[in-house]
Amino acid sequence: MIKLIIGNKAYSSWSLRGWLAMKQSGLPFEELVVPLYDADWDKRREGDEFAPSSGKVPILWDGDIVVWDSLAIVEYLNEASGGTRFWPEDKGARAMARSMAAEMHSGFAALRRSYSMNIRQIYPPAPVEDAAAVDIRRVMELWAQARARYGGTGDFLFGEFGAADIMFAPVITRLITYSLPVARFAEPYMRAVVEHPFMQEWIGGAQAEDWVIERFEQQAPTGG
Numbered sequence: 001m002i003k004l005i006i007g008n009k010a011y012s013s014w015s016l017r018g019w020l021a022m023k024q025s026g027l028p029f030e031e032l033v034v035p036l037y038d039a040d041w042d043k044r045r046e047g048d049e050f051a052p053s054s055g056k057v058p059i060l061w062d063g064d065i066v067v068w069d070s071l072a073i074v075e076y077l078n079e080a081s082g083g084t085r086f087w088p089e090d091k092g093a094r095a096m097a098r099s100m101a102a103e104m105h106s107g108f109a110a111l112r113r114s115y116s117m118n119i120r121q122i123y124p125p126a127p128v129e130d131a132a133a134v135d136i137r138r139v140m141e142l143w144a145q146a147r148a149r150y151g152g153t154g155d156f157l158f159g160e161f162g163a164a165d166i167m168f169a170p171v172i173t174r175l176i177t178y179s180l181p182v183a184r185f186a187e188p189y190m191r192a193v194v195e196h197p198f199m200q201e202w203i204g205g206a207q208a209e210d211w212v213i214e215r216f217e218q219q220a221p222t223g224g
Helices: 013-025 070-080 091-106 109-114 130-151 163-177 186-195 197-208
Strands: 002-006 029-033 059-062 065-068
Touching (some): 002 013, 013 029, 013 070, 013 163, 013 197, 070 163, 091 130, 091 163, 130 186
Parallel strands (some): 002 029
Antiparallel strands (some): 002 059, 059 065
C-alpha cells in the first residue's frame, strides 16, 4: 500500500496538496502525520524515509518507489489512477490547468511568506502588504480566466474538482484565515473548495490536532 508522510494538518500547506491528491486518486493509502519542528524533528528528518526529500513533507512511498514534492505526487498519482481524475479532458483546458498549477507551485512567494497556513484561525481584516496584494490580484486573474473559459456549470476552476484546485486549496485557506480581500466571483469557488468532502476531512483533522507552533499562530504583519 502507498504510504504518504505529511506534516501538521493545521499548518502544512504542501502536505495538504499531497494529501488531497492522494484522496483524489481513489487509491488506498496509509497516512503518517509527523509533527513539524517538535523536539524530535531534526532527528526524524535524518531517517531513511525522509532522506530522498532532504527531510521535507509530503513524501510518498509506493513500495520501493519514492516521490516527493506535491506537483510530482500529483503527476505520479495521475498516472497510477488511470489519468482521468486530475486534469481536464479538453486539451486547451488541460494546458491552462497545468500552467496554473505550475505557476502556483513556483510563484506567489510574498503571499506565502506573509500569510502562513493556519486552518484553525480566522483573523480580522488588516491592511495587506503590497507584494502580497500583487500576488492576490494574480490569483484572482488566474481564477477568473479558468472559470470564464472552462468552468462551465461546475463549481471548480475547470468544472470538476481536479489538480488545479488541489494546488490552490492552501491559498484559499490563507485568504480565509487572514480575511484577505477577494473578488466577488471568487467567493462561491472558495466555498466549493472548502466544502468539498476531502477538505472537510482535512479541516476536521486539523481541528483535532493538539500541536501548536507559536510562530504560525500570529496575525500576519500589516502593510500598505
